[in-house]
Amino acid sequence: MRILKLLFIPLLFVFAVSCGDDNSNDVPQSNERTADDVRADFEKLEINPGINDVRLESLINGVYWNFRVIAPTNSSPSNLRPLVLALHGASGGSSTAHLNTGCYVEPGLAALDAFIISPNAGSDEWYDASNQQQVIALVDLATTYWDVDADKTMVMGYSNGGNASWFYSDYFGEFFSTAIAMASSYNPERTDGTVPKIDVPMYVIHGSNDELFPVDTTTDFVNLSKDAGSTIEYVIAEGLTHYKPCEYVSVLQDGVDWVLAEVWN
16 A cells, blocks of 8 residues: 555644644644544545545544545446546635536546546645645545556646646646646746756646736746746637636647647557
């Protein structure tokens, strides 16, 4: 069984930042759960083909990860399926943001016949430590306990979720074999002026009329990363705007075709 190493790392980071004393290596305090607790609860989840809306108690007592699972109908040990982490747009604590999969996620990713996990970011940003822990733990748990092909894992998202797709490809590339970022604006440049190569092959989609993230800015960011050696297929969707994500279905389907032909072939 794989070791769920990232269940621990972000949590330790949170404690180190919030406590800042010499007790961070002591016995876990009463509000903590162990990784074994999380594993046991995840293993008990009843996931049926189709849509499953579930919640899982995290490493903190009383704090839950709420997520939707869209499960394929024919997964088995002899038919391992891809895994997609679909990260919703916007932020600010909408309790239902992860349920909005019917707009573009489900029709856009249908050809993959994948396990799709759509988590809720809560009141934190996708790049905050709490969500780093949630996203990577869900990848690790799903690839450990479900009939998932661990070589076919994708992170994708729209707007804020698109930025997160860049982020997780950039900083947690060992967990994903590809990414699709939609309507995003992610500056790959580090504070010291360097731009690292992103090892995860990416398909980046941006509307030519995006009102929130100007297409020229996103194009510049894409070119910065490509110049650093990243593999990025960049598509400007003519006439599409930022606030109508449902109109991106056909462009997302093209991205899936690219993944199947160029990355997962």
